[in-house]
């Protein structure tokens with residue numbers, strides 16, 4: 195049995211995704227506990243939330259005022275503060291050891307009947323859950339970035355995940371105003387399995403002189419009706435994140451997922467995309 199009366203949600207990690215998940219949960223009326231390892235990371239998560247809420251308010255896109263929404267989120271560095279949560283979503287670093295440690299902590303402090311979800315982009319749900327006493331309540335809940343704006347959420351079913359846990363993950367996402375699709379626990383799930391080779395092929399096409407970067411992006415935008423071409427999208431996601439995801443897929447699925455050489459070189463040079471001011475394009 196997995197608890198389906200949800201009032202208080204836990205979020206582990208107050209970074210890009212954790213702060214976004216905490217924000218949409220609070221905007222939907224849930225009480226939220228947002229936990230990170232250092233007070234400064236919690237603080238920075240709240241700054242991201244404040245910026246996002248004021249942008250949404252100026253577009254008249256909030257049901258409650260920003261102060262009310264913000265007031266539903268409690269920031270903490272103590273794992274023990276997650277003890278009373280009815281469900282926890284983990285959005286810490288994309289490293290298996292870190293996630294395993296987080297889930298072991300959650301199993302120790304939280305009630306045994308609550309759903310534990312991970313926002314991993316590429317790691318196996320089954321591997322993350324493998325050391326737990328109750329792996330059947332672990333599910334993938336893969337939000338997209340930026341969480342308050344992107345409508346889609348991928349639900350990933352691990353080897354031991356029960357139908358009940360999967361159904362609750364879909365229901366929660368719907369309560370947060372999102373639309374879901376489901377993937378088996380196979381490397382990259384649906385989105386990154388298809389997106390990462392597309393991005394890498396765009397980078398290779400540029401590196402091999404098929405067209406200018408602008409024309410590669412324009413070709414894909416105008417020719418296939420996607421909102422962003424591969425080089426612009428890679429800059430938005432972060433080239434380090436694209437490389438890390440591509441390396442995980444390469445390890446799991448072999449050479450057709452080999453990261454593009456130019457992607458590695460850009461990351462080595464510290465040009466990570468929009469967040470550092472330079473990737474394939476330059477940003478203010």
Ligand SMILES: NC(=O)c1ccc[n+]([C@@H]2O[C@H](COP(=O)([O-])OP(=O)(O)OC[C@H]3O[C@@H](n4cnc5c(N)ncnc54)[C@H](O)[C@@H]3O)[C@@H](O)[C@H]2O)c1
Nearest residue numbers: 207208209210211212230231235285286287288314315339
């Ligand atoms: N950024 C994206 O576009 C994106 C999209 C979908 C999914 N994801 C996934 O979401 C997760 C988080 O990514 P992000 O971009 O928010 O990363 P991020 O680096 O912005 O934030 C991660 C946060 O987790 C914290 N953290 C590290 N160890 C922790 C622990 N033991 N307990 C609590 N907090 C801890 C870090 O201090 C940091 O603040 C990753 O698994 C990533 O693959 C990211």
